[in-house]
Amino acid sequence: MSILCVGSVALDSVETPYGKAERVLGGSATFFTAAATHFHPVSMVGVVGGDYPVDELDFLSERGADLSGIERAEGESFFWAGRYHDDLNSRDTLETRLGVFADFEPKIPEAFRASRFVFLGNIHPDLQNQVLDQVDAPEVVACDTMNYWIEGTRKELVALLERVDILMVNDEEARQLADEPNLIKAARWIRERGPSTVVVKKGEHGAALFTDDRSFFVPGYPLERLFDPTGAGDAFAGGFMGHLAYVGVLDADEMRRAMVYGSVMGSFAVEDFSVDRFKTLRTEEITERVHEFREMTEFGGARR
Ligand code: AMP
Numbered sequence: 475m476s477i478l479c480v481g482s483v484a485l486d487s488v489e490t491p492y493g494k495a496e497r498v499l500g501g502s503a504t505f506f507t508a509a510a511t512h513f514h515p516v517s518m519v520g521v522v523g524g525d526y527p528v529d530e531l532d533f534l535s536e537r538g539a540d541l542s543g544i545e546r547a548e549g550e551s552f553f554w555a556g557r558y559h560d561d562l563n564s565r566d567t568l569e570t571r572l573g574v575f576a577d578f579e580p581k582i583p584e585a586f587r588a589s590r591f592v593f594l595g596n597i598h599p600d601l602q603n604q605v606l607d608q609v610d611a612p613e614v615v616a617c618d619t620m621n622y623w624i625e626g627t628r629k630e631l632v633a634l635l636e637r638v639d640i641l642m643v644n645d646e647e648a649r650q651l652a653d654e655p656n657l658i659k660a661a662r663w664i665r666e667r668g669p670s671t672v673v674v675k676k677g678e679h680g681a682a683l684f685t686d687d688r689s690f691f692v693p694g695y696p697l698e699r700l701f702d703p704t705g706a707g708d709a710f711a712g713g714f715m716g717h718l719a720y721v722g723v724l725d726a727d728e729m730r731r732a733m734v735y736g737s738v739m740g741s742f743a744v745e746d747f748s749v750d751r752f753k754t755l756r757t758e759e760i761t762e763r764v765h766e767f768r769e770m771t772e773f774g775g776a777r778r
Pocket residue numbers: 482484485486499500501502553554570596597598620622623703704705706707708709
């Protein structure tokens with residue numbers, strides 16, 4: 475059974491110190507699916523407007539994505555524009571136009587309702603809630619969000635947490651959501667509200683996994699060529715969930731391995747603009763990078 479992914483299917487205009495891309499494929503669901511389909515089939519649910527270049531999503535269907543849950547509505551597609559600062563770690567949102575997203579009511583096709591793995595990409599928490607009302611009994615519900623929703627719809631988001639197993643946010647979002655500067659305490663605050671697991675993404679500095687009994691940290695891949703960080707977080711989620719769905723096991727070891735696959739897919743996302751790097755990415759390249767992560771972090775334990 476494929477992974478159900480609901481989120482934004484966007485057009486992005488992005489400026490980084492390395493160049494510009496205008497109205498290119500973006501959105502949380504798009505990045506997630508581009509990464510996750512390297513491991514497992516994905517069923518996408520979202521909405522686009524009449525201006526969306528839907529043919530450009532064909533590469534996802536070719537990789538095993540089911541796009542039948544993407545509605546075409548009259549109006550403008552979700553549009554996001556951002557500009558990155560020189561260090562590429564921070565960015566300014568220049569514009570967010572919800573377009574057809576403003577009236578979007580996700581309808582989960584019958585065939586997707588029995589999904590074991592559900593990824594709620596970054597959209598209004600009420601919509602994320604509506605998705606969960608329509609699925610049978612998923613084993614894993616992972617959820618992403620961003621400052622836009624934490625600021626605007628905090629109450630709805632906190633209520634949603636009760637229904638979420640894994641919250642995936644970046645460090646700034648975790649602190650903002652919990653209103654707590656210490657990340658360990660922020661993760662605990664979040665876990666006390668529902669999710670048994672919190673994954674905190676830290677851009678080029680990697681990511682942390684917080685569960686009941688243990689924490690686990692994975693570095694970011696040291697890249698020399700980095701073009702566009704947009705979507706790295708969703709690609710991380712795609713690698714993470716894609717791995718779990720592929721192995722079908724949810725124990726502590728596989729969760730850790732999922733963190734590494736997440737970090738690997740995030741690192742590929744930033745090597746090119748939009749989802750372009752995922753179009754040519756080969757399985758051997760993914761595996762090679764996983765091996766490199768192992769080499770980078772293995773140190774043989776304490777001295778004797
Ligand atoms: P990330 O870099 O992982 O935060 O993901 C950026 C992607 O999220 C871009 O492709 C945007 O189109 C999309 N995005 C930006 N703002 C929002 C929002 N408020 N709701 C949903 N998606 C968004």
